[in-house]
Amino acid sequence: MNYYRDSDGNKYSSSVVDRKTRKAKAERLQMQIDEIGYNVCEECNRNDCKPVDCSHDISVKWAKENGRVELCWDVKNITPTGRKCHKKKDTNLIMSGKIV
Numbered sequence: 001m002n003y004y005r006d007s008d009g010n011k012y013s014s015s016v017v018d019r020k021t022r023k024a025k026a027e028r029l030q031m032q033i034d035e036i037g038y039n040v041c042e043e044c045n046r047n048d049c050k051p052v053d054c055s056h057d058i059s060v061k062w063a064k065e066n067g068r069v070e071l072c073w074d075v076k077n078i079t080p081t082g083r084k085c086h087k088k089k090d091t092n093l094i095m096s097g098k099i100v
Contacts, residue, residue, distance in 0.1 A: 004069040017064070017072055024073035025054040032080050041082030043089060049082025055089060 002014045012020075029052070032039050041049035056063075056077055063071040071077045081089065 004064045005067045006070040007068050012069055017069055020073035021060065024075050025078060028054055028075045028078040029080055031075065039080055041085050042079050043081050043085035049085055051083055052080050053083050053086045055079045055081040055086045
């Protein structure tokens with residue numbers, strides 16, 4: 001089983017990281033619903049950019065590899081993004097070498 005560390009040195013299993021990440025994504029989407037009444041892509045600001053996913057500003061992969069696993073479930077690190085914009089954002093980061 002894989003274990004990942006946070007910035008305080010605490011250790012988390014993959015299943016715990018996944019569970020906490022799913023919960024944070026649901027919380028972030030609910031925060032947007034509570035604020036404006038529906039989910040919208042925050043990249044293009046359109047509500048027809050569906051389905052709305054949750055994009056991590058600092059990737060889960062990077063957080064796991066660099067001992068910052070708490071970023072996986074930090075709602076401040078999650079942006080509601082339509083799937084098309086999410087893929088475009090990830091592709092642009094990879095192409096520019098700025099994937100984090």
